[in-house]
Structures are given as C-alpha cells and as structure tokens.
Amino acid sequence: xxxxxxxxxxxxxxxxxxxxxxxxxxxxxxxxxxxxxxxxxxxxxxxxxxxxxxxxxxxxxxxxxxxxxxxxxxxxxxxxxxxxxxxxxxxxxxxxxxxxxxxxxxxxxxxxxxxxxxxxxxxxxxxxxxxxxxxxxxxxx
Ligand SMILES: [Zn+2]
Numbered sequence: 001x002x003x004x005x006x007x008x009x010x011x012x013x014x015x016x017x018x019x020x021x022x023x024x025x026x027x028x029x030x031x032x033x034x035x036x037x038x039x040x041x042x043x044x045x046x047x048x049x050x051x052x053x054x055x056x057x058x059x060x061x062x063x064x065x066x067x068x069x070x071x072x073x074x075x076x077x078x079x080x081x082x083x084x085x086x087x088x089x090x091x092x093x094x095x096x097x098x099x100x101x102x103x104x105x106x107x108x109x110x111x112x113x114x115x116x117x118x119x120x121x122x123x124x125x126x127x128x129x130x131x132x133x134x135x136x137x138x139x140x141x
Contacts, residue, residue, distance in 0.1 A: 038122075100140065
C-alpha cells in the first residue's frame with residue numbers, strides 16, 4: 001500500500017540516486033560522511049564533537065578561512081612560521097601540533113602524508129588505532 005510516508009521515502013531515494021549519478025559520489029565524500037558519523041558516536045563532550053565537525057567541514061576560523069571571508073590577516077602560522085594556518089596545519093602539520101601528538105597518550109608521529117585533508121588523516125588514524133583511542137585523539141585536537 002502506498003502511503004504518504006512510503007511515497008516520501010521513494011522520492012528521497014530517487015533523488016539520492018539522481019544526485020549520485022549526476023555528480024558522482026567521491027570517495028572523499030563517503031570518507032567525510034563516515035568521519036562525521038564517527039565523530040557523533042564518540043563518548044566525548046558535545047563541544048568537542050562540534051569542534052571536530054567544524055574541523056572536518058573546514059569551517060574553523062583559521063587564518064586561511066578568515067582570508068576566504070575577506071578578513072585581512074597574515075596567512076602564516078604564528079606558532080611555527082612554516083606555512084599558512086589552515087585547519088590541517090593547525091591540528092596536524094604544525095611543528096607544535098606534531099610535538100603535542102608525539103607526547104600525547106597516543107604517542108603519534110604525524111607526517112604530511114595525508115595531502116592536506118583532515119578527514120583523510122582521521123580516516124587513516126581510525127584504521128591505525130582502536131575505537132576508544134579515537135575519542136582521545138579528538139579530545140587532543
Ligand atoms: Zn605552524
């Protein structure tokens with residue numbers, strides 16, 4: 001029996017298929033969706049979940065993002081002076097961030113291998129550490 005509810009779900013499924021075939025669903029999109037789900041299911045304070053969500057969406061007020069919004073700031077990282085302050089730089093690639101990761105409970109050695117994509121790095125990290133360590137990693141960020 002066709003109900004309004006089932007018709008709505010059919011329409012939404014059709015829309016999803018059309019959009020997926022038109023624009024293609026990239027692995028980055030799927031990876032990003034998985035990371036967003038991973039963030040929201042962690043047993044961590046909501047404010048950390050929000051921070052991580054903003055980091056994955058690249059909407060944190062880094063200098064790089066402020067410049068995109070026409071705020072006049074020098075783009076360089078003020079902590080290390082090596083590179084522009086992007087989300088990935090601030091949370092991973094900066095020498096200060098790398099030091100924090102190294103001396104954290106996780107003892108991670110980070111490198112610049114994840115091509116500047118925070119979601120790719122989180123995905124890589126997720127494949128290396130146990131599920132409960134992801135909550136620690138997100139809290140460290
Ligand atoms: Zn830096």
